[in-house]
Amino acid sequence: MNETLTTSSVSKGCFVFKSASKKRKRHVGLDEYLVEADDDSGRDRFRICQKLWETVQTSTEEIQNQLNKKVLDSLVEFIKKHELGSSSDVWRQRTSEIPTAALMLGVNVPDHAMTFRSLCNLLQDSVTPFVVSVHAKECAAVKHLIQKVLEQLMGKAVSVDEEQEEDAALPQKAQCTISALCQWYKTATKKCSQKKNDNGLRQSLPVVVIFKDFEAFNSQVLQDFIHICSRYIQELPFIFVFGIATSPSAIQHRLPHSVSSLLCIEVFQSVSCTQHLASVFDKLILNAHFPFKLSSRVIQVLVGIFLYHDFSVQNFVKGLQFSMLEHFNSQPLSVLCCRKREALLCAKTLSQQNVERIRHLPSFMRYVETQEPEEQVKLLTSDQHVKEVCQTLLKSLHKYHKNYFPILQCLHSLTSSLPKFPLGKHIRELHVSCNEKNLWETEEYDSAMQLLRILAKNELVAALQGCSDILQSASTKRMQTVFQQVEDFINRLETLESVSSEDSSVNGAISGKIDYQRKTDLFQLQKTLLEKESRRTKKMSPFEVLRSQVIEFIDSLVREYLTPAHLQPLSEVCYFSSSGILRQRLNVTPRTSIQAALSHPYYYLQNESLKTNAGTISSAAPDLCIVYKLHLECGRLINLYDWLEAFVTVLSAAEDQDADSGDHGQLDSLKHARFIQAVSEMEFLGFVKSTKQKTDHVARLTWGGC
């Protein structure tokens, strides 16, 4: 790079320079990314991936808008209310507070940007053109905050009507005051009201200031700003929105009473991030229409990052995107990972290479083994036959998904109200356990079924009703018959009432009692359960008979439809399962990578000569690695001279083998320089630092070794 890149900053941090050349390169062939020399389907895969990613984007946006709609609407309502009420009553004007909305957003800070964007748009569309949003980073002092507010307000309004170009010049920084803003506001609103005189009743347009990250603001800056604004509140109808990540008490912690008494604070709660994630799951992962699927391991990695690290739905979607890219990049057969019709078309025209790849898929091989011998031979020899079989297998894979998800939802709705959630609180947990192994072989499933077996009649009816609601919208024929069967059970349960109402009431009482104990003790529960079991052998009421039929039915559904996906032939086409790669890429461990690079240079450099057996120090390794390995053997303080000696010894060990040159082991200035450079690199990487205790020593900064 011959251009000199400079920054005005002297502080820490890394700077990203977008080089112009890179951009040009991207334009050349965006769709050539996945193309390799011997592969013709790369372009198709890229296209499919692109299309899927667009679906993901639009649906996540949709979800976010849907979830935020309520809170944003009430926020707009709040602002409108204050806009109207501001100057109505003269008697009350004397003490006016600044209306303030405390918008609770949760700690998933990366997701906030999108919420704020839609809030801004909404406000600008429906309430006022004067919307400003500020970030704590840009507002280290109150003058910066005022400047930001002025810039955004005045700059924007100027860009709206082009005639007044000369106004565009911002006032000198010296006059960056709210009173200047006041002047500007008067003229701006006059213009606005002239323009839309027809709906003349419009009151003064409020100026909305959004503090995106309230907690990060310096509290003195906030206090001063609020003081200043409250002086102008009569002429400039300010409205504040505090974006709060923690809790509303943050306001009281940051602002003293004298300042918070200038505000009229109302709290608005946005949806929790877990709820948000659940909707994303419903829409993108537990959905038969979205062809790309994640294996249970991958889901666990992604959900783990979400729950353990950041709570960020945005990052979760990024993880999904990464999985998609990785899948379409590394799995050539992912050309088949698309809508059913396209996939079938594609299967017809599979290349020979891809047919061979299909033959090597574990799930396909398993399938072949189950076939008759002559069919096996045919599958191994005839490409055409493989293509045909592939089509039927793809069809059945799609059907599997179409049946799987409704049944999964049914099972979840049946078990999610059970005490202690034996099959998990969230549907994603149930999905993961279904995919890991046969659900019906797990203990959790057994205990869930036992709990279902003691449901009272009204509970059972309600649960079945839930199932029938889910199944009603299912598309396949099989699901429609299941729906009919469920409806049938409901009917029979309900007619049962008229036949033997006293019987069922007894039963209800029993399970009512159990209901009580549920909370107290699981052991107790099991005991009653066993008691009941023994009683049942004696005599079963019609309700009990019917109930066990229902449970049998549910069990049969689970066994038929909730089989693990990886057992389905061709599942590798749709399922991304490299959880290891995902973890490595998304949950990086910089320290471990540095250590790996330094102690095993071969790992990254892939140079044969660097392969060493553990414990030895090769002189072929980069100087930094040698110095690093030597320093591992030292204590907290490292004598530089000893270190140098050792370094020179390692280097000259190689020379010894080459030739018996006379000056071996001697300190030539080249080695000395190499050593110094390596040590300063170590210092740069944070492994050592110079110490004032002893001038010829450096201190080790990492643990271990001694």
Add this chain to the structure above:
Amino acid sequence: MPVTLQCPGYPEDTLRTLAEKLPCRETQVTSLLSLMGQPDHYSYPSVFIYGHRATGKSHVVLTIMKDLELPHASVDCVECVSAGLLFYQVLSALFGPDSAALLPRCPSLSDFVRLYKQMSSNTPATQTRYIVLDRAERIRDMDFSLLPALLRLQELVNDNVTIILLSEIVWEKFRPNTGCFEPLLFHFPDYSKVELVQILSKDHHPSYTPELYASYINILLGVFFSVCRDLRELRHLAMLNFSKFCEPLEKGEAKESDIHKLWKNIEPHLHRAMQTVYLREVSSVQWEQQQMDEKEATALRGLSAHAHIELPYYSKFLLIAAYLASFNPARTDRRFFLKSHGKIKKTNFLKKHEKTSNHLLGPKPFPLDRLLAIFYSVVDSRVAPTASIFSQISSLVTLQLLSQVGHDDQLDSPKYKCAVSLDFILAISRTVSFDVVKYLYDFL
């Protein structure tokens, strides 16, 4: 019986309305007026007025300025983010914006003095000019020479000008240690209860008699005087609750003379207001809404009711570790976190002289290494030292749950403090079923 203010050179009736506008501040107004003297007389160079919040400092001074139509500049120093802005505002108020525009960018004090001189020689003063600087304590944060210069501005610019400084802080906290011209000090004492009643009764509602409003104010002060003497706040509360007070009258259940009945109606309501709307737990709008709905039972959730914070799993443990690091002495870490601490006996471990609770002393700073070491020993599973662990620490800092000690850009072994309360950490550790009390030195 308003005291008739006397001051030669000003019209009688203006002085009379002035006295009416400023009840309970007669002595201060009188002495201010006598200090100012006749309009064309030179006045004392600088006056310093101090008193608690809402004791009417700004109100009195500005009312005098406006009613007597004195040439003045009034500047709130909070707004003056730089001295230049202050100069600009003063000049533009005294000599018009055109003159202020002559100031160079980033004007210095001497620029200001020069321009002032030039302007005042163009338009010589016929009356004393006043410069009122509200919240003058902010001047101390500006250039250190600004305050001494302003105090003797009269001398510097050779003009009939008086500086009036208003502050809530006593003069001793202002005086530069190099010494300076001593301004004349004025104290505005707090209003007494009687005075508060008198002032507040003045803004009675147009559709009710002043007597009724006065008795309302009396009741209000009976409840609030012990917690709040801030005139502005009291006025706000009076306004918020007046409609509730009038409710029995509106409904025809009571007459204006039925003070006792009205009192019984409003008193519990005011007590509730003290706990909610006065503390800003509930906003004034919500409070009024609630009054109108008359559904008293559905109590509004206050701000502090939402104290719960959802955090990612490891963030919780990081926070717990930070709390332990902040409130345990570092030397006790071996005992708490080493599996085989064996030999350290409890007797010599608990030092006698360490009687003060660490919780009384507040959180202590700790280095990042210690935080991580404790974190790895309290978290129940093996956690790789991933980048997200580190970024969670900085997220906790931006959320103000941890605070970084020292410089922001100190890369080398940064230090932190835990900024959450014991209750908070107890709630957090309950959600991850971690018994934090067992690890706290103070509770041993």
